[in-house]
Each structure stands twice: as structure tokens, then as C-alpha cells.
Amino acid sequence: MLVSLDKLISLSAGVLVVIIILSFQPRHKTIAQRLHKFTSWQPEVKVTPRGSVLQTLARYIPSGWGKSREIDLIRANIPLNGNEFLVLQIVLASALGGLGLLVVHNILVAIVSFILVWIMSLAYVNHAKEQQLKLFNGQLADALNLMANAIRSGFSFLQAMDMASREMPAPLSAEWGSALKEMQLGVTIEQALENLTVRVGSADLDLMVTAIIIQRQVGGNLSEVLSNIHDTIKDRLRIQREIQTLTAQGRISGYIIGGLPFFIALLLLFINPNYLGQLISTPLGWAMIGGGLVSQTIGFVIIRRIVNIKV
Numbered sequence: 001m002l003v004s005l006d007k008l009i010s011l012s013a014g015v016l017v018v019i020i021i022l023s024f025q026p027r028h029k030t031i032a033q034r035l036h037k038f039t040s041w042q043p044e045v046k047v048t049p050r051g052s053v054l055q056t057l058a059r060y061i062p063s064g065w066g067k068s069r070e071i072d073l074i075r076a077n078i079p080l081n082g083n084e085f086l087v088l089q090i091v092l093a094s095a096l097g098g099l100g101l102l103v104v105h106n107i108l109v110a111i112v113s114f115i116l117v118w119i120m121s122l123a124y125v126n127h128a129k130e131q132q133l134k135l136f137n138g139q140l141a142d143a144l145n146l147m148a149n150a151i152r153s154g155f156s157f158l159q160a161m162d163m164a165s166r167e168m169p170a171p172l173s174a175e176w177g178s179a180l181k182e183m184q185l186g187v188t189i190e191q192a193l194e195n196l197t198v199r200v201g202s203a204d205l206d207l208m209v210t211a212i213i214i215q216r217q218v219g220g221n222l223s224e225v226l227s228n229i230h231d232t233i234k235d236r237l238r239i240q241r242e243i244q245t246l247t248a249q250g251r252i253s254g255y256i257i258g259g260l261p262f263f264i265a266l267l268l269l270f271i272n273p274n275y276l277g278q279l280i281s282t283p284l285g286w287a288m289i290g291g292g293l294v295s296q297t298i299g300f301v302i303i304r305r306i307v308n309i310k311v
Helices: 002-023 031-039 053-058 067-075 082-104 107-152 157-167 172-184 189-200 203-218 222-246 248-271 273-281 283-307
Strands: none
Touching: 067 082, 067 107, 067 189, 082 107, 107 157, 107 172, 107 203, 107 222, 107 248, 157 172, 172 189, 189 203, 203 222, 222 248, 248 273, 248 283, 273 283
16 A cells, blocks of 8 residues: 555656646747737736646636735746746645655655745745845936936936836836836826836835826926935935845844754654654644744744844
């Protein structure tokens, strides 16, 4: 019976690996999908080609389940919609969980592996989103300076924005270009800029858009407004870098303290599964595990709150 179970798990793991490989295929958008990108913003969801395995599996998941994750995927520049990402999470978590059960023959290892992959996939999205936002904010001040100088030279706001979209690197150039295409298709400048802030999720960009909308309503020197925002963003970036330098040790300590117990537990389960037998097979052991997880979570949150200083 044990051999049959091993064969079944091996077959399941092989099928999951094949699904993962087939899911990463070249993506080609149809003309209708490209036009939808520029005619409305819902937000924009990057889709896989028709007939792909990942998209086929995503159709069996209710549409509302992955909807809340789509804005994060867009901000992280991950070419998946919410349901496709959910399918990928299930596939990867199930594959690693099945592998853990096959190697160790312990259901707890499979469950822990499944949960870890699920959490790590969400952490990857958040990390990618933060990196994209950090890169965008780092480019925003230079783009504002470029636009302010262009407006002083006699360019209009749209011409200055077009110049910034051509001169600046990604991701700012892509976001600026998307906003310009919306304006060219009839969307008002105010609405296109608001869509831009929702798409990016940057507080610095929100400050810029608010100032531009107010200037368009009450008048004033737009180049001077952009220059003042440029100076403000530069100062904020400088202060943020100083804070990150001063709190780097605290952040690393929090990551090590938070991840070390899980690493040691998994290592012991793989090396000697019987070593933690009393801990995982008795009610008192489960209570101790639960208490430890709660304490670890509280401590990690407190450390994050201490070192995460908002500017």
C-alpha cells in the first residue's frame, strides 16, 4: 500500500510540474485586448493566450476569488490575472506539499510546505510591488524636473509629459505612455492622471497629480509647481534613504528571528522526523506550536512597526 501511495504521489507531482512548464508560454494579445487596454481602465489585466493550460484552469475558479489580487499583480508588473495567479499558487503549493509527503511520509510536512509556498508567493508579489514602486518613485523626481524645464521652454503640459515618457526609462515611461494614450483616446487629463495614481499606488505621484489638478482649476505657474514638487520628493527620498540605513540592522534581525524557528523545524523534520514526535502528536504539543506561532507573528509585526518609519 505504501508503494502504491508513492507511485500515486510521484505521478501527481510529475503532472503538476508539466502544468507549470506549459503555463509559462509566450503571451500574445489579440487586437481587441490591446484596444481594451487604451479605451478603458478596469484595472488592466494582463492575459494569457487562448488555450493555455493556466488560463484553462483559471476558468474553473469563480471570477471574484482572484479579483482582489489583480491590482497588486499590475503594480508588481506580473503578467497574470487574479485567477491565473491563484491557480499557480495552488499548483506550486500542491507540488511541494506532495514532494514533502513523498520524501518524508509525514502529512505535517506536506501541510507546512503547502502553507509556506502559499505565503512565499504572496510575499513575492508584495516584494515585486515594492520594488516597482521604489523604482518609479526614484524616477519621478527626474521626470518632474524634465517636465518643468520643458514647460519653461514653451512646451505644453502634454508635450512635456510626452517628452518625459520618451526620455525616462521604465517603469515611469510605460505609465506615462499609458496615460498619454488614454488622453489621446478622449479621456480627460484629470481622469487619466487619476487612473495613473490608482495604477501605480505612489504617494509621491498622488501629490503631483493633486497639485496639477488644482493648478488646472485655479491657474498658476505650472513649471513652478512641478519644481516645488520635485524639491519635495527629492527631500523625501533623501530622508527615506537615511532612515533605511539607520534601521537596516533592525530589519535584518526581524527577518532572522522570524524565519529561524521555521527553518530549524523543517530541518529537523527532514533529518529526524521522530525528534519532534511528541510536539506534533499530542494536544499539548499542538498548543505549544500555536502559542509559538502567535508569539512569532506578534514579535515580527512589532519589529516591522518599529523599523518601518513613514516619511
